[in-house]
Structure formats: structure tokens, C-alpha cells
Amino acid sequence: MNKLELMKTANEIRKGIVTAVHSAKSGHPGGSLSAADIYTYLFFEEMNIDPADPKKADRDRFVLSKGHTAPGYYSTLAHRGFFPVEDLTTLRKVGAYLQGHPDMKHIPGVDMSSGSLGQGISAAVGMAVSAKIFGDDYRVYTLLGDGEIQEGQVWEASMLAAHRKLDNLVVIVDNNNLQIDGPITEVNSPYPIDKKFESFNFHVININGNDFDEIDAAFKEARETKGQPTAIIAKTIKGKDVSFMENQASWHGAAPNDEQYAVAMADLEKVGEALCQM
Numbered sequence: 673m674n675k676l677e678l679m680k681t682a683n684e685i686r687k688g689i690v691t692a693v694h695s696a697k698s699g700h701p702g703g704s705l706s707a708a709d710i711y712t713y714l715f716f717e718e719m720n721i722d723p724a725d726p727k728k729a730d731r732d733r734f735v736l737s738k739g740h741t742a743p744g745y746y747s748t749l750a751h752r753g754f755f756p757v758e759d760l761t762t763l764r765k766v767g768a769y770l771q772g773h774p775d776m777k778h779i780p781g782v783d784m785s786s787g788s789l790g791q792g793i794s795a796a797v798g799m800a801v802s803a804k805i806f807g808d809d810y811r812v813y814t815l816l817g818d819g820e821i822q823e824g825q826v827w828e829a830s831m832l833a834a835h836r837k838l839d840n841l842v843v844i845v846d847n848n849n850l851q852i853d854g855p856i857t858e859v860n861s862p863y864p865i866d867k868k869f870e871s872f873n874f875h876v877i878n879i880n881g882n883d884f885d886e887i888d889a890a891f892k893e894a895r896e897t898k899g900q901p902t903a904i905i906a907k908t909i910k911g912k913d914v915s916f917m918e919n920q921a922s923w924h925g926a927a928p929n930d931e932q933y934a935v936a937m938a939d940l941e942k943v944g945e946a947l948c949q950m
Contacts, residue, residue, distance in 0.1 A: 673716050675884045676950055681751065682712040683944045686913055687937065688747030688760050694933040696764035699772065702923040703817060704744030706848040706881070706908035711748040713887045714813055723753035726780045732810050733799045735784040737792025738817035738846065739773040740925065746770050746779070754781035790823030792816070793843060797829045800841040800901075811895075815844045819851030822860045827872065833901045834873035841901040842894045843874070846881065848910035850921040869903040881906025915939050 673681070685708050693699035715721065719732040736745050743763060750757045762768035769778040773787030783799075786792040796814035803810055820826065833841055845865060853859050862868065866876045875897045879886040887906075894902035910924070911917025914936045928936055 675888075676947065678709075678712055678716065678884050680944065680947050681716055682708045683913070683940060683947060685712055685744070685747045685751055686943075687940050688750060688757060689743045690914065690928065690933065690936045690940065692743045692747060692760040692763040692770075693927045694930075694936075695761040697927045698764055698925075699743050699927055700740045700925045701743060701914075701927070702850065702910040702917060702920070702925075703738060703741040703846060703848065704747075705912045705914060705917065706910045707741060707744050707815060707846045708748075708912065709882050709884060709887060709908075710815065710844055710846065710906060711744050713884065713891065715748050715752045717888070718891050719813065720810070721752075721781070723781070726754060730808065730810055733783045733796070733812045735792045735796040735799070735812070735814040736774055736786050737796070737814050738789065738820050739785075739787030739792065741815075741817070741846075742770075742772060742774050742787075745774060745782075749779070749781040752781070755779070789817070789820045790825035793826055794829040796841060796843075797833045797836075797838065800833065800838040801836055803840055804836065804838065809840075811840045811842065812838075813842045813844065815846060817851065818845055818847045818849065818856050818862060818865065819859065821845060821862045821865065822856075827868075830869065830872045830874065830901075837899050838901045839898050842891070843869070843901065843903045844881075845903065845905050846908055847905055848908045850910045850919070850924065852921070852924045854921050866903075866905050869905070873900055874903040875900050876903050876905065878905045879907070881908040882912055913940055913943050
């Protein structure tokens, strides 16, 4: 995909996020919207995956460590063809397979059940270690929240990743600066995030996580990095492209009502129309 196609796809994924959370009347839109560009690049450009064969042995693996942003993950998987886009409206419904957090047993394309913050990166490290032991060439990607990295288990996993020289592992931190209780600087600041990962012997790349040129360059650099894992620190806007959600901690885990849903979808339609003029 070229940059414009990726931008249009990300916009459709954002529409899916808002639609799913509105339908469920619960969920986590803010961090899903901030990470939509990262999701888009990973699943439409970077990763070796096949919706027709979700469990193929040589596929690249993805672990959503910040599992509460499942609406973003599900919308991406749906638009990539793993299951029908229409199923997004069943999010969190009783008896539906699209649960509030990713479930590898029931959702096509999900490689790891996740949601207990701090644990997903450990699973990703384990997958990367396995690939090294068995000589497999798949790569492993894991997406963390910046509030999530307040968890100690994140750094235990990072220590092992660097010790094992896991150059097949890419850790992405969605650095939107907000968690459920407010700015991460006020709750329990993890800054400087880049220096922390550097001290754990990661190759670190700082980017604007809502800019596809920078995203593209970062993942290409990660592929070229040998002998150490890569951490991409992606500065993003929480609630990206929905006017009343942007940079608002209150939209970490809240669903729009009918009136707010209409405004949000109108915002995203405007973004789409602007992209069509490019």
C-alpha cells in the first residue's frame, strides 16, 4: 500500500472502532484511536500474515499487550479480512466472540489472549525466544501502552529480550501520554521512556506514531537491526481524529452516546473526504 491508501485504511479502522464501542455501550476508544495508524501499518504493510490461513506456521506474531484497546485490534483484523466488518457491532455482546479483551481461542488472527497489563510483552518475548531456538524466521510485534509500562513485569521481560539478543522482536509503545486516571506524568511518570529501553540494551527509535512516513522508516530500521530487540516509542494523540475525544483521558474507557456517535462519525467522514481530495 502507498501512504494515501494506508491513511484511508486507518480512517476506516477508526470508524470501525467508534462503531463497535458505540454498539457495545462500553469499551476503550481513546487508545484504540491513537494506535490505529500503528495497527494499520503492521497488518496491511509490515507483517507476514494471511487471513485465509490465520494459523500458518511461518506467520509473524502480534501480541496486543494493552489488551483493553481490543476495538482497534478487532477493527483492523476485520478490515484485513479475518472476519466480517459487520461483526464489529457484536463487541462485548453476550454470546459474541468479540470479547472485551482479545481471545486467541475464538477470534481469527489473535495470537495471544491478553488484557492483564504488563503480561503481553512476556508472551511476545517467549514467542521470539521460541523462534530463535527452533530456527524459525517469523518476527514478533507487541503493542504496549505508556501507562502499562509502569508495570514491573514489562522490564523483566525487556531484560530477557535484550539478554537473548532478540532482534526478531519489536516492542511498540503507544505514547499518548494519558491513562485512565489522567496524564501519565501525574499518575506515575515512566519518562524518559527511550532512555529506559536504551538502558535495557534495546535499539530505540522515537517517532510520531500518527505519521506513516515515520512509521514506515521505523519498522524498516527495526528489520535492519541485528543483535538486539527494537523499541519504537510512538508519540500519538489519544482519541485521534474524533474532535471531542482527542487528548481527553475521560475517553480512555467510555462509549459515545447516539449524539456523540453521530459527531464522531461526521468527524471521520470529513477526514475521509479530505483524503479523497489528495
